Amino acid sequence: MLYSHVLVAVDLIDECRSVADHAMALAKALDAKLTLLHVVEPLAMAYGGDVPMDLSMLQQQQFDQARERMKAFAGDYDLPEEHLQIAFGHPRHEIHRVSTEQNCDLIVVGSHGRHGLALLLGSTANDVLHGAPCDVIAVRLGKKGKK
Template sequence: MAKYQHILVALDLSEESDQVLQQAIELATNSGAKLSLAHVIEPLTFAYGGDIPVDLTEVQEQLQVQAQEQLDKIVSNITIGTHNQHVVIGQPAAEIHRLAEEEDCDLVVVGSHGRRGLALLLGSTANGVLHGAKCDVLAVRVSLPE
Protein backbone atom coordinates (compact mmCIF):
# COMPACT_ATOMS: atom_id res chain seq x y z
CA MET A 1 0.00 0.00 0.00
CA ALA A 2 1.17 3.50 -0.83
CA LYS A 3 2.42 5.75 1.94
CA TYR A 4 0.36 8.92 1.69
CA GLN A 5 1.53 12.35 2.78
CA HIS A 6 -1.68 14.40 2.63
CA ILE A 7 -5.23 13.03 2.54
CA LEU A 8 -8.24 15.14 1.57
CA VAL A 9 -11.53 13.82 2.95
CA ALA A 10 -14.62 15.01 1.07
CA LEU A 11 -17.62 14.93 3.40
CA ASP A 12 -21.27 15.49 2.52
CA LEU A 13 -22.10 16.09 6.22
CA SER A 14 -24.68 13.30 6.22
CA GLU A 15 -24.99 10.77 9.03
CA GLU A 16 -22.63 8.52 7.06
CA SER A 17 -19.81 11.10 7.06
CA ASP A 18 -18.38 9.60 10.24
CA GLN A 19 -17.79 6.27 8.45
CA VAL A 20 -15.79 8.04 5.73
CA LEU A 21 -13.85 10.13 8.23
CA GLN A 22 -12.97 7.12 10.42
CA GLN A 23 -11.57 5.26 7.41
CA ALA A 24 -9.50 8.33 6.44
CA ILE A 25 -8.22 8.77 10.01
CA GLU A 26 -7.07 5.16 10.06
CA LEU A 27 -5.24 5.61 6.75
CA ALA A 28 -3.67 8.88 7.91
CA THR A 29 -2.55 7.31 11.17
CA ASN A 30 -0.99 4.32 9.39
CA SER A 31 0.72 6.54 6.80
CA GLY A 32 1.65 9.42 9.07
CA ALA A 33 -0.26 11.65 6.64
CA LYS A 34 -1.71 15.09 7.19
CA LEU A 35 -5.51 15.19 7.00
CA SER A 36 -7.68 17.90 5.44
CA LEU A 37 -11.47 17.99 5.24
CA ALA A 38 -13.71 19.47 2.58
CA HIS A 39 -17.41 20.06 2.16
CA VAL A 40 -18.73 21.56 -1.06
CA ILE A 41 -22.02 23.43 -1.24
CA GLU A 42 -23.57 23.70 -4.66
CA PRO A 43 -24.48 27.29 -5.52
CA LEU A 44 -28.18 27.93 -5.14
CA THR A 45 -28.28 29.17 -8.72
CA PHE A 46 -27.24 25.63 -9.79
CA ALA A 47 -29.86 24.05 -7.59
CA TYR A 48 -32.67 26.33 -8.75
CA GLY A 49 -31.65 26.84 -12.37
CA GLY A 50 -30.58 30.45 -11.96
CA ASP A 51 -33.96 31.77 -13.14
CA ILE A 52 -35.10 33.16 -9.79
CA PRO A 53 -35.00 36.98 -9.77
CA VAL A 54 -34.02 37.01 -6.09
CA ASP A 55 -30.72 37.76 -4.39
CA LEU A 56 -29.77 34.47 -2.72
CA THR A 57 -26.47 35.73 -1.29
CA GLU A 58 -27.69 35.81 2.30
CA VAL A 59 -29.21 32.32 2.07
CA GLN A 60 -25.97 30.99 0.52
CA GLU A 61 -23.94 32.57 3.34
CA GLN A 62 -26.24 30.98 5.95
CA LEU A 63 -25.77 27.59 4.30
CA GLN A 64 -22.02 28.07 4.44
CA VAL A 65 -22.11 29.01 8.14
CA GLN A 66 -24.31 26.00 8.95
CA ALA A 67 -22.01 23.68 7.00
CA GLN A 68 -18.97 25.00 8.90
CA GLU A 69 -20.79 24.44 12.19
CA GLN A 70 -21.62 20.85 11.19
CA LEU A 71 -18.01 20.27 10.13
CA ASP A 72 -16.80 21.69 13.46
CA LYS A 73 -19.10 19.25 15.29
CA ILE A 74 -17.83 16.30 13.23
CA VAL A 75 -14.19 17.10 14.01
CA SER A 76 -14.71 18.03 17.65
CA ASN A 77 -13.16 14.74 18.81
CA ILE A 78 -10.10 14.92 16.57
CA THR A 79 -7.38 17.48 16.04
CA ILE A 80 -7.62 19.14 12.65
CA GLY A 81 -6.70 22.80 12.39
CA THR A 82 -9.17 25.23 10.88
CA HIS A 83 -6.72 25.86 8.02
CA ASN A 84 -7.24 22.19 7.06
CA GLN A 85 -11.04 22.49 7.01
CA HIS A 86 -12.58 23.76 3.78
CA VAL A 87 -16.20 24.72 3.17
CA VAL A 88 -16.46 25.95 -0.41
CA ILE A 89 -19.17 26.77 -2.90
CA GLY A 90 -19.12 25.22 -6.35
CA GLN A 91 -19.59 22.03 -8.32
CA PRO A 92 -18.53 19.25 -5.89
CA ALA A 93 -16.23 17.14 -8.08
CA ALA A 94 -14.52 20.19 -9.60
CA GLU A 95 -13.96 21.83 -6.21
CA ILE A 96 -12.60 18.63 -4.70
CA HIS A 97 -10.16 18.32 -7.63
CA ARG A 98 -9.11 21.96 -7.18
CA LEU A 99 -8.59 21.58 -3.43
CA ALA A 100 -6.64 18.35 -3.85
CA GLU A 101 -4.27 20.07 -6.27
CA GLU A 102 -3.96 23.30 -4.28
CA GLU A 103 -3.29 21.42 -1.04
CA ASP A 104 -0.92 18.97 -2.76
CA CYS A 105 -2.95 15.95 -1.65
CA ASP A 106 -1.97 12.49 -2.82
CA LEU A 107 -5.23 10.79 -1.79
CA VAL A 108 -8.87 11.88 -1.83
CA VAL A 109 -11.33 9.91 0.29
CA VAL A 110 -15.04 10.10 -0.59
CA GLY A 111 -18.13 8.22 0.49
CA SER A 112 -20.01 5.99 -1.91
CA HIS A 113 -23.57 4.80 -1.45
CA GLY A 114 -23.21 2.05 -4.08
CA ARG A 115 -26.06 3.29 -6.23
CA ARG A 116 -27.44 1.07 -8.94
CA GLY A 117 -29.71 1.43 -11.92
CA LEU A 118 -30.76 4.93 -12.96
CA ALA A 119 -28.83 6.60 -10.13
CA LEU A 120 -25.66 4.90 -11.38
CA LEU A 121 -26.24 6.15 -14.93
CA LEU A 122 -26.76 9.70 -13.69
CA GLY A 123 -23.48 9.54 -11.81
CA SER A 124 -22.47 10.66 -8.36
CA THR A 125 -19.98 12.94 -6.69
CA ALA A 126 -17.71 9.96 -5.95
CA ASN A 127 -17.74 9.00 -9.63
CA GLY A 128 -17.04 12.59 -10.67
CA VAL A 129 -14.11 12.82 -8.27
CA LEU A 130 -12.70 9.51 -9.47
CA HIS A 131 -12.79 10.48 -13.15
CA GLY A 132 -10.91 13.73 -12.86
CA ALA A 133 -8.52 13.35 -9.97
CA LYS A 134 -4.78 13.62 -10.49
CA CYS A 135 -4.15 11.56 -7.37
CA ASP A 136 -5.46 8.35 -5.84
CA VAL A 137 -9.12 8.22 -4.85
CA LEU A 138 -10.61 5.94 -2.22
CA ALA A 139 -14.38 5.47 -2.32
CA VAL A 140 -15.55 4.26 1.08
CA ARG A 141 -18.74 2.19 0.85
CA VAL A 142 -21.04 3.62 3.50
CA SER A 143 -23.90 1.74 5.06
CA LEU A 144 -27.14 3.62 5.50
CA PRO A 145 -28.64 3.84 8.99
CA GLU A 146 -31.51 1.40 9.55
Protein backbone atom coordinates in the same frame (compact mmCIF):
# COMPACT_ATOMS: atom_id res chain seq x y z
CA MET B 1 5.92 7.30 1.77
CA LEU B 2 2.90 6.04 -0.19
CA TYR B 3 0.57 8.90 0.79
CA SER B 4 1.51 12.02 2.72
CA HIS B 5 -1.66 14.13 2.49
CA VAL B 6 -5.19 12.73 2.52
CA LEU B 7 -8.21 14.84 1.54
CA VAL B 8 -11.58 13.55 2.77
CA ALA B 9 -14.74 15.07 1.30
CA VAL B 10 -17.77 14.97 3.60
CA ASP B 11 -21.30 16.34 3.54
CA LEU B 12 -21.48 16.62 7.35
CA ILE B 13 -24.33 14.17 7.97
CA ASP B 14 -23.90 11.33 10.46
CA GLU B 15 -23.62 8.75 7.71
CA CYS B 16 -20.43 10.31 6.39
CA ARG B 17 -18.67 9.66 9.70
CA SER B 18 -17.62 6.26 8.36
CA VAL B 19 -15.89 8.06 5.46
CA ALA B 20 -14.05 10.32 7.91
CA ASP B 21 -13.27 7.31 10.15
CA HIS B 22 -11.70 5.44 7.23
CA ALA B 23 -9.72 8.48 6.15
CA MET B 24 -8.55 9.20 9.69
CA ALA B 25 -7.43 5.59 10.24
CA LEU B 26 -5.62 5.59 6.92
CA ALA B 27 -3.90 8.92 7.56
CA LYS B 28 -2.85 7.78 11.03
CA ALA B 29 -1.47 4.47 9.73
CA LEU B 30 0.48 6.29 7.03
CA ASP B 31 1.52 9.18 9.29
CA ALA B 32 -0.10 11.47 6.71
CA LYS B 33 -1.73 14.87 7.04
CA LEU B 34 -5.54 14.83 6.83
CA THR B 35 -7.63 17.66 5.41
CA LEU B 36 -11.41 17.63 5.80
CA LEU B 37 -13.39 19.28 2.98
CA HIS B 38 -17.05 20.22 2.74
CA VAL B 39 -18.42 21.74 -0.46
CA VAL B 40 -21.37 24.12 -0.35
CA GLU B 41 -23.19 24.07 -3.66
CA PRO B 42 -24.63 27.32 -5.01
CA LEU B 43 -28.38 27.35 -4.42
CA ALA B 44 -28.94 28.28 -8.06
CA MET B 45 -27.33 24.96 -9.06
CA ALA B 46 -29.73 23.05 -6.84
CA TYR B 47 -32.70 24.81 -8.47
CA GLY B 48 -31.52 24.61 -12.05
CA GLY B 49 -30.12 28.13 -12.20
CA ASP B 50 -33.47 29.79 -12.98
CA VAL B 51 -34.18 31.40 -9.64
CA PRO B 52 -35.79 34.84 -10.04
CA MET B 53 -34.50 36.24 -6.75
CA ASP B 54 -31.27 37.11 -4.99
CA LEU B 55 -30.12 34.10 -3.00
CA SER B 56 -26.93 35.66 -1.64
CA MET B 57 -28.24 36.05 1.92
CA LEU B 58 -29.50 32.46 2.01
CA GLN B 59 -26.21 31.28 0.50
CA GLN B 60 -24.23 33.12 3.19
CA GLN B 61 -26.41 31.55 5.90
CA GLN B 62 -25.83 28.13 4.35
CA PHE B 63 -22.07 28.79 4.31
CA ASP B 64 -22.08 29.99 7.95
CA GLN B 65 -24.06 26.93 9.05
CA ALA B 66 -21.64 24.69 7.17
CA ARG B 67 -18.71 26.33 8.98
CA GLU B 68 -20.31 25.66 12.40
CA ARG B 69 -21.22 22.07 11.49
CA MET B 70 -17.70 21.52 10.15
CA LYS B 71 -16.12 22.71 13.40
CA ALA B 72 -18.39 20.41 15.43
CA PHE B 73 -17.78 17.48 13.09
CA ALA B 74 -14.00 18.01 13.07
CA GLY B 75 -13.94 18.34 16.86
CA ASP B 76 -14.68 14.62 17.09
CA TYR B 77 -11.44 13.97 15.20
CA ASP B 78 -9.26 16.54 16.98
CA LEU B 79 -8.42 18.20 13.69
CA PRO B 80 -6.99 21.71 13.91
CA GLU B 81 -8.89 24.45 12.10
CA GLU B 82 -6.16 24.81 9.47
CA HIS B 83 -6.98 21.23 8.35
CA LEU B 84 -10.60 22.19 7.59
CA GLN B 85 -11.69 23.46 4.20
CA ILE B 86 -15.09 24.73 3.10
CA ALA B 87 -15.42 25.39 -0.59
CA PHE B 88 -18.21 26.96 -2.61
CA GLY B 89 -19.09 25.53 -6.00
CA HIS B 90 -19.61 22.26 -7.82
CA PRO B 91 -18.38 19.39 -5.61
CA ARG B 92 -16.31 17.60 -8.27
CA HIS B 93 -14.51 20.77 -9.33
CA GLU B 94 -13.91 21.94 -5.78
CA ILE B 95 -12.62 18.55 -4.61
CA HIS B 96 -10.16 18.50 -7.52
CA ARG B 97 -9.16 22.13 -6.96
CA VAL B 98 -8.56 21.75 -3.23
CA SER B 99 -6.68 18.47 -3.68
CA THR B 100 -4.38 20.16 -6.21
CA GLU B 101 -3.89 23.35 -4.18
CA GLN B 102 -3.21 21.40 -0.98
CA ASN B 103 -0.88 18.91 -2.74
CA CYS B 104 -3.01 15.97 -1.64
CA ASP B 105 -2.01 12.58 -2.95
CA LEU B 106 -5.17 10.72 -1.92
CA ILE B 107 -8.86 11.68 -1.95
CA VAL B 108 -11.38 9.75 0.15
CA VAL B 109 -15.09 10.04 -0.73
CA GLY B 110 -18.26 8.20 0.20
CA SER B 111 -20.46 6.34 -2.23
CA HIS B 112 -23.66 4.36 -1.77
CA GLY B 113 -26.64 5.33 -3.84
CA ARG B 114 -29.30 7.93 -4.32
CA HIS B 115 -29.72 9.54 -0.87
CA GLY B 116 -27.57 10.82 2.00
CA LEU B 117 -24.16 11.47 0.50
CA ALA B 118 -25.69 11.26 -2.97
CA LEU B 119 -26.90 14.83 -2.37
CA LEU B 120 -23.24 15.85 -2.41
CA LEU B 121 -21.32 12.96 -3.90
CA GLY B 122 -23.82 10.57 -5.54
CA SER B 123 -22.77 10.74 -9.16
CA THR B 124 -19.95 13.06 -8.15
CA ALA B 125 -18.03 10.15 -6.57
CA ASN B 126 -17.60 8.74 -10.06
CA ASP B 127 -16.69 12.17 -11.44
CA VAL B 128 -14.09 12.64 -8.71
CA LEU B 129 -12.55 9.29 -9.53
CA HIS B 130 -12.21 9.93 -13.26
CA GLY B 131 -10.90 13.47 -13.15
CA ALA B 132 -8.85 13.38 -9.98
CA PRO B 133 -5.28 14.66 -9.90
CA CYS B 134 -4.37 11.82 -7.50
CA ASP B 135 -5.59 8.45 -6.22
CA VAL B 136 -9.17 8.13 -4.96
CA ILE B 137 -10.70 5.73 -2.45
CA ALA B 138 -14.50 5.41 -2.34
CA VAL B 139 -15.84 4.19 0.99
CA ARG B 140 -19.04 2.20 0.54
CA LEU B 141 -21.87 3.39 2.76
CA GLY B 142 -25.29 2.09 3.68
CA LYS B 143 -24.38 -1.60 3.64
CA LYS B 144 -24.55 -2.31 7.38
CA GLY B 145 -24.38 -6.00 8.14
CA LYS B 146 -23.77 -6.99 4.50
CA LYS B 147 -20.54 -8.35 3.14
